[in-house]
């Protein structure tokens with residue numbers, strides 16, 4: 001058929017305008033489209049602001065005339081759903097007159113049907129039945145892919161592990177920023193496949209030690225996967241036995257949600273000494289338990305609250321009126337729920353490691369990281385095993401290991417005392433009785449029982465075991481599991497609302513790749529004819545609409561609606577007009593999508 005100008009693209013050419021009755025831009029003097037379409041406007045005296053020719057003036061083209069491309073410049077319609085939900089909707093689209101003119105359209109559809117009551121172009125050489133009986137414009141049912149289904153929204157509630165969505169977003173943004181921190185000068189540009197070293201602790205002032213070794217933690221990016229890692233550097237380390245690395249090999253095979261995964265270890269001279277570097281997974285903005293819960297005691301400003309307080313728990317502060325305030329002045333008490341959560345997470349990590357027959361050796365407030373709301377992970381695993389590697393006989397090593405397993409539980413007990421009492425030395429003899437009183441005052445008795453079990457001295461025939469501990473805390477484990485599942489549900493729901501982001505970005509990237517490539521102007525497969533032309537017109541339709549004064553319309557909901565429909569390949573049709581108004585195409589989103597995929601490929 002003649003008006004299928006490009007059958008292969010299925011775009012419908014409507015007409016070549018033969019006269020120029022209207023200026024390009026919409027103005028209040030523009031002729032009312034109701035006159036053009038219906039021959040009269042029932043809102044003429046009721047506020048319609050467009051020009052209505054006097055009754056004796058020459059009649060406008062009858063409705064059966066070919067629709068001019070200029071008609072596209074008629075008042076821009078905005079999808080109803082978008083307009084009512086978007087703050088920045090185009091005012092012009094909803095002037096009183098238009099509101100009246102398009103009032104009917106709101107009775108159930110998204111678009112002004114009357115705008116689509118077009119008649120196929122007049123084709124003197126090929127009048128056919130379509131001309132005489134134009135097919136009705138059928139509104140396509142919405143594709144379910146177009147919109148995220150609305151689910152009950154609990155994103156504003158504060159769950160145990162996941163803060164309200166607004167806070168979560170802030171955390172994630174801050175983490176993203178931390179990952180991209182620019183490397184300061186003075187550090188190696190590249191070292192064993194890592195670059196962009198950024199120290200994670202102050203490098204001035206007192207030097208930090210791990211055991212007898214000076215140690216610094218850096219964030220660096222690994223070349224092979226582009227991901228950030230936390231590298232702990234041990235200065236002036238001499239590797240005596242290659243077998244020392246077997247500890248790292250073992251730890252790199254242990255995966256547990258409460259253990260910072262170990263990646264690899266190597267020695268290097270890149271720091272102008274013999275350094276040992278152990279690479280761990282990096283958790284942006286992580287703070288140690290010490291930083292979060294104990295630092296204020298040393299006079300440093302307290303870190304931001306760990307966001308660990310469930311709304312009902314409140315935060316209690318030791319004040320001078322508390323009998324226990326003699327222990328430490330003005331230090332916030334960790335809510336019992338948070339404390340149990342820490343205990344369950346650490347116990348579960350210890351169980352995982354003890355099952356391999358190995359000790360953890362890093363149960364310490366300065367080595368346990370808080371990586372999210374109430375989420376903790378034991379860090380720096382394996383490094384002590386590497387540094388203190390010695391060649392023991394099998395029997396010696398079994399006995400040594402057994403001692404270290406008991407030691408893990410004792411360290412754990414000390415940590416529970418420290419966290420419950422808010423002071424790192426709460427378990428030591430001078431403070432022990434006061435600490436017990438304190439725990440009796442603020443927490444349920446089972447917390448004290450657990451702490452006492454953990455720091456008790458093992459009998460010759462009765463060793464402490466992590467399994468026994470797990471049995472003691474079973475009800476708390478169940479509560480923790482429920483919280484973890486709730487967190488998964490919450491995250492999945494949040495993820496759903498972000499689902500369209502990736503799709504839209506991919507579409508925008510494709511637009512960017514395809515449009516405006518003058519260097520390919522002479523390339524027949526590329527030039528702005530055919531499919532590429534449709535894509536260009538669609539780009540204009542989505543992004544470059546202007547109002548009656550020629551000002552750009554910045555209507556995000558229009559853009560998002562169009563892109564969503566394009567992505568879903570909706571059957572809905574859209575009218576595209578060239579910039580010079582010489583041609584006008586009606587194509588479906590589905591067809592535009594096919595054009596775009598083709599051009600992109």
Ligand SMILES: Nc1ncnc2c1ncn2[C@@H]1O[C@H](COP(=O)(O)OP(=O)(O)OP(=O)(O)O)[C@@H](O)[C@H]1O
Pocket residue numbers: 200201208209210216217230260280281282283284285286287288290366367369379380
């Ligand atoms: N895997 C990791 N991901 C993100 N940050 C980490 C990681 N490991 C350590 N850090 C951060 O590096 C910093 C230094 O860690 P380190 O273990 O030396 O703590 P520290 O408080 O300085 O302990 P110490 O007093 O023993 O030196 C801490 O702020 C910690 O949050």
